[in-house]
Amino acid sequence: MLDNTDIMGITEIYPKNFRYLPNKAELRIEGYNLFINENSGDRQRGVGLYIKSEHHGVEVDMGSTFKESIWVKIKLSRNNCLLVGCIYRIPNSDEENTKELLKLLDKVSSKKEYSHLLIMGDFNLPKIDWNSWSPGNDKQSESFVECLRDNYLCQHTTDFTRIRKGSEPSILDLILTNEDEMIREIKYDSPVGSSDHLVLIFKFHCNKTPSANKTHRLNYNKGDFESMRNDVPINWNRILNGSIDKMYKSFTEIIEASANKYIPKRKSKCHPVSGKLNPPLNKDTLKLINKKHRTWQRYMETKSESKYKEYAKARNQVKWELRKSRRETEKSIAKDIKQHPKRFWKYVNSKRKIKIGISDLKGLNGDDQQMAVTDREKAEVLAIFFSSVFTKEPPGALPEFENRNPSYHFKEIVCNQNVVEKLLGNLNENKSQGPDRMHPKILKEIRYS
Known part of the structure; x- marks a missing residue:
């Protein structure tokens, strides 16, 4: 519902x-x-x-x-x-x-x-x-x-x-x-x-402007990485040539195209902070819920005491099953806390007494009487406030630094295929992707390609 x-x-x-x-x-x-x-x-x-x-x-x-x-x-x-x-x-x-x-x-x-x-x-x-x-x-x-x-x-x-x-x-x-x-x-x-x-x-009934916050994100847990490994090029030396920026752009375009092809998408959450972890209802619980509604309809039609007792019994069974499902979910979260710590902290955060998202802010367009309501307006108000505390550089040329003789010199940097494969294999799949838009699960799964 x-x-x-x-x-x-x-x-x-x-x-x-x-x-x-x-x-x-x-x-x-x-x-x-x-x-x-x-x-x-x-x-x-x-x-x-x-x-x-x-x-x-x-x-x-x-x-x-x-x-x-x-x-x-x-x-x-x-x-x-x-x-x-x-x-x-x-x-x-x-x-x-x-x-x-x-x-x-x-x-x-x-x-x-x-x-x-x-x-x-x-x-x-x-x-x-x-x-x-x-x-x-x-x-x-x-x-x-x-x-x-x-x-x-x-x-x-x-x-x-x-x-x-x-x-x-x-x-x-x-x-x-x-x-x-x-x-x-x-x-x-x-x-x-x-x-x-x-x-x-x-x-x-009313006319509501559709929200523009709904987007689609890749569901990495259901990706076909075997096909993705076979899809990426075998000879990277032939593709990666030229400047660093050009090679990085080519690499990211190939990986993103393959990810969009073999990883399904899902609708992203439109709220900034996730709420409670509601356990999925099994078939037995759904049957009890439907039974509760049916017994209520029978009681409304007959107004008999026996039908009300049937409804009360079904209602109590639903309450017991829902509480049982919640306990099992909490046990599952506690059991997998080492492998899935984000799931645990998501549940902990759902129990905190905090306000969801960012409240309305004063100071829209520099006027303390105007309130910033939308996400864009709030971002503008915060950006103006943060920029007000930046250090203002004095006018003129930059100062010149004296030449220094370093006492410690870098040794030769060793970077080969085995070192890179080992580092990629130790990536944490539960972490979010960075500004490079490369999810750690993708890099870990295709590291031998």
């Missing part, structure tokens, strides 16, 4: 009663930037937004006293901009807190710089009949409905989103937009873990 998901909203991140708070690193998902309202210690439940890294989401401070919300803007095509918000309103919210929520919605809807609005979350207003937009006999529900109407906001959830045994089903989780045609194909999926809230999956 994650492969086709661009935005995820989550509410009630923190439990009601806890001994410690989960940190941001524990909640990270590979390929996504996480935006979360940090718990200030006053027992907030927490909300968060996962935005796919390629969309370059930027957090927006709305300056509201309503704390349980998070806002992120995403640049669309041309001059359009999408504002995504995630909100959680506590069930026993008083009138003052509800008023702050309504003020926040008024403020968001009045901002003209955002052409598209997507607001989702758990609003805990069960008395509203969304088929007729009737608030019932609840004053706070009536104020909320009037706020949506005044701001021309559309509400798209029409089916129950919270189903709990012994309680009446209700619509608590809402999807709000500023245009009716933005949302299509809402799917009400089974809850995650032990939650009693359904997962809402929907398509949001």
